[in-house]
Amino acid sequence: MTPDLERRRLLTSLAGAAVLGGGAVVVARSGGDPSALPIRVDTLDARGSSTGKANVPAPDGPLLLDLFATWCPPCAESMPALAAAAERHDGLQFLSVTNERFGGGLDSAALREWWRDHGGAWTLGHDPESRLMSILGADALPHLTLFDADGTVIWNHGGPLKPGALDTAIATRLDG
Numbered sequence: 001m002t003p004d005l006e007r008r009r010l011l012t013s014l015a016g017a018a019v020l021g022g023g024a025v026v027v028a029r030s031g032g033d034p035s036a037l038p039i040r041v042d043t044l045d046a047r048g049s050s051t052g053k054a055n056v057p058a059p060d061g062p063l064l065l066d067l068f069a070t071w072c073p074p075c076a077e078s079m080p081a082l083a084a085a086a087e088r089h090d091g092l093q094f095l096s097v098t099n100e101r102f103g104g105g106l107d108s109a110a111l112r113e114w115w116r117d118h119g120g121a122w123t124l125g126h127d128p129e130s131r132l133m134s135i136l137g138a139d140a141l142p143h144l145t146l147f148d149a150d151g152t153v154i155w156n157h158g159g160p161l162k163p164g165a166l167d168t169a170i171a172t173r174l175d176g
Helices: 003-018 073-088 109-117 133-136 166-173
Strands: 038-045 052-056 065-070 093-098 123-126 141-149 153-158
Touching: 038 133, 052 109, 065 073, 065 133, 073 093, 073 166, 109 123, 133 141, 141 166, 153 166
Parallel strands: 065 093, 093 123
Antiparallel strands: 038 052, 038 123, 065 141, 141 153
C-alpha cells in the first residue's frame, strides 16, 4: 500500500467522526436542476472501466448513478451492495462518479487502487467540478440516482444503504 493511500485511509477513519445521522456524510447542497441533464463525465481506466466519456443519463438504457468519495466511510460500505446488484441486473448500466480533485495524495492511480480494493468492476467516472452533485441536488454521500431507459430520474437515495434497499428499488421501479 502506498503512503498516500495509507494517509487517505487514515483520513477516512477520521472522517468517520464527521458522519451524521444514519451514517451519511452530509454535504452542503440545495435544490438541483435535473433539467440540466444530460451531461458527459470523464471516465477512468480501472477494473470494469475504460478512459473516455460517459453520458448521464445513459442514452441506451437504464442507469444507476453512484456519487461517492474515497474518504467517505458509508461510500466504501455501499460498494459490496453495488457490486452484487451490478452482477444481478444485466440490463442496468452502473456508473460510479467521484467529485474529488486530484492532488494532495489522490491521483488516478490511488483512485484505481481504492476502486480495486473495494470491488468496483463497472464504469468509474470523475467529476471534479461537482456538476452532477449540483444538478441532482445531492446533499449526502453516497448518493444514488436511478434513471429509467428514457433518462427520467425514478429514484434518489442519499446516505448508506440498508440491506436489500438497492435491489428493492431496482425491482420495484424498473422490473415491475
